[in-house]
Amino acid sequence: MINQLITQIQKKKAPVVVGLDPMLKYVPKKLLEAAFQEYGETLEGAAEAIWQFNKGIVDATYDLIPAVKPQIAMYEQFGLPGMSAFKKTVDYCKEKGLVVIGDVKRGDIGSTSEAYAVGHLGKVTVGSQAYSGFDEDFVTVNPYLGSDGIQPFIEVCKKEKKGIFVLVKTSNPSSGEFQDQKIDGKPLYELVGQKVAEWGEQCMGDSYSNVGCVVGATYPEMGKVLRKIMPKTYILVPGYGAQGGAAKDLAPYFNEDGLGAIVNSSRGIIAAWQSEKYASFDGTTYADASRQAVEDMIADINSIF
Amino acid sequence: MINQLITQIQKKKAPVVVGLDPMLKYVPKKLLEAAFQEYGETLEGAAEAIWQFNKGIVDATYDLIPAVKPQIAMYEQFGLPGMSAFKKTVDYCKEKGLVVIGDVKRGDIGSTSEAYAVGHLGKVTVGSQAYSGFDEDFVTVNPYLGSDGIQPFIEVCKKEKKGIFVLVKTSNPSSGEFQDQKIDGKPLYELVGQKVAEWGEQCMGDSYSNVGCVVGATYPEMGKVLRKIMPKTYILVPGYGAQGGAAKDLAPYFNEDGLGAIVNSSRGIIAAWQSEKYASFDGTTYADASRQAVEDMIADINSIF
Numbered sequence: 203m204i205n206q207l208i209t210q211i212q213k214k215k216a217p218v219v220v221g222l223d224p225m226l227k228y229v230p231k232k233l234l235e236a237a238f239q240e241y242g243e244t245l246e247g248a249a250e251a252i253w254q255f256n257k258g259i260v261d262a263t264y265d266l267i268p269a270v271k272p273q274i275a276m277y278e279q280f281g282l283p284g285m286s287a288f289k290k291t292v293d294y295c296k297e298k299g300l301v302v303i304g305d306v307k308r309g310d311i312g313s314t315s316e317a318y319a320v321g322h323l324g325k326v327t328v329g330s331q332a333y334s335g336f337d338e339d340f341v342t343v344n345p346y347l348g349s350d351g352i353q354p355f356i357e358v359c360k361k362e363k364k365g366i367f368v369l370v371k372t373s374n375p376s377s378g379e380f381q382d383q384k385i386d387g388k389p390l391y392e393l394v395g396q397k398v399a400e401w402g403e404q405c406m407g408d409s410y411s412n413v414g415c416v417v418g419a420t421y422p423e424m425g426k427v428l429r430k431i432m433p434k435t436y437i438l439v440p441g442y443g444a445q446g447g448a449a450k451d452l453a454p455y456f457n458e459d460g461l462g463a464i465v466n467s468s469r470g471i472i473a474a475w476q477s478e479k480y481a482s483f484d485g486t487t488y489a490d491a492s493r494q495a496v497e498d499m500i501a502d503i504n505s506i507f
Numbered sequence: 508m509i510n511q512l513i514t515q516i517q518k519k520k521a522p523v524v525v526g527l528d529p530m531l532k533y534v535p536k537k538l539l540e541a542a543f544q545e546y547g548e549t550l551e552g553a554a555e556a557i558w559q560f561n562k563g564i565v566d567a568t569y570d571l572i573p574a575v576k577p578q579i580a581m582y583e584q585f586g587l588p589g590m591s592a593f594k595k596t597v598d599y600c601k602e603k604g605l606v607v608i609g610d611v612k613r614g615d616i617g618s619t620s621e622a623y624a625v626g627h628l629g630k631v632t633v634g635s636q637a638y639s640g641f642d643e644d645f646v647t648v649n650p651y652l653g654s655d656g657i658q659p660f661i662e663v664c665k666k667e668k669k670g671i672f673v674l675v676k677t678s679n680p681s682s683g684e685f686q687d688q689k690i691d692g693k694p695l696y697e698l699v700g701q702k703v704a705e706w707g708e709q710c711m712g713d714s715y716s717n718v719g720c721v722v723g724a725t726y727p728e729m730g731k732v733l734r735k736i737m738p739k740t741y742i743l744v745p746g747y748g749a750q751g752g753a754a755k756d757l758a759p760y761f762n763e764d765g766l767g768a769i770v771n772s773s774r775g776i777i778a779a780w781q782s783e784k785y786a787s788f789d790g791t792t793y794a795d796a797s798r799q800a801v802e803d804m805i806a807d808i809n810s811i812f
Contacts (some may be wrong), residue, residue, distance in 0.1 A: 348650040
């Protein structure tokens, strides 16, 4: 799967991923009213609104981008109808040829991680049949439980040719509280990074591993160090744009081959129509605003090289 | 919610929780066949089988126990029908007066943790309405992202009178890989434990906090230290039974008031009918085997005092 992601990045000259993290406040009034008219002000209505909103953005941007990253929490908050909108979004993006990174941050002890891995990346056996539950291409994984919580994901990745991104250094303000703590003089995130590099050796694509990692755009100095610790690990970089990360800071996340990182923007793309920068757009042209924001982001990221 | 959990524990004299982590291989043939007859060998069929299986166990044990802990991964692996079985299980257990601990191990950056908290413990706003998504009483939370990933859960707990259990020291073999790393001479899990105690002060019940923690039964020496660091924190203890933890080792997890810990068993209860110890039961009496196993577990745990 990492080979496929890299091919798409190179083909589209766009080391970017659009975060499909819809909130009802981003959805234009007309779309929202149409969904509520059909389903009422219900969980079903909310799920329909975010699905239609996503569809508009995907239709307007899929030819420009290699991948999307739906954040499952934004769907899970709407209960079962929300989960259904998540699945519809995943399926639709795959139909459009996009690589889908499920931002699910799962992770548990062995047998339980296996169930998550099977449900999101693999196939579950039911009698004589096998079914995909959510069927993303990659998922994000939390490493706090250690190797035996990660290994089941890797086994499923090997079998199904899928991939994971393991949280190493997250983009949020208090990520340092535990992740930056020094162990024998080195921060915990470096130790996790070393493990990610080791885990990745088991599951290599051509030049990069199917075991990637997450390092926030908001900590470029740490990104620089982590790039060296994990030379064959693709870095998924959240925190660009709305969270404060700037393109000029992101050069150290890439290798000399111009590969090795993919930068995410969520709010900056999907809620572009509500921002001052794209004030010429409105609710009826929200998807065009997202397209413009994607084009601007690609140009901005490519200015690094 | 912690008050309600303690009341139930005292009333039933049972500091135990039954882990509803169904796997198809635990489901008696007759139940499985009935589900497949109705829905085929499909995700819907699997979901129906685990739901009916759960219902049997809950009906046979609810009068003995204060709480259940469904592990969402075991449902999520069956996709949308599985999530529906999870919700049915949560709702049914609440109808039966049980406290429901959703073992979801979620955790993300602030705005995303808020969505998880709202979806699992709170209410999400849709237009002029508000809805519960999954509506557990407690959920388990992963602390790797730090305070700003935990705080949104605490805010929802305050508002909705719910609770969380934060992972501190997990029961799996490789939990030490990161959790035991020494920081200024103290293991990471102690630092997380200190934070849990601090977070908990914001959200107190009468004698214990609504912010609990998870410490595996498989590490009793660490449980002893953590009990002291977090005197007002309820400890959810996985790893008893099938994973190897024994009652005699669990005394240090409790306070002198006989409270402060609740011990989970999953496989040992729900798959009791398949074990040698309960060989007198079979597939037609699997729920009775679970009842017997619960009675034996309660007696075993109470032998500590």
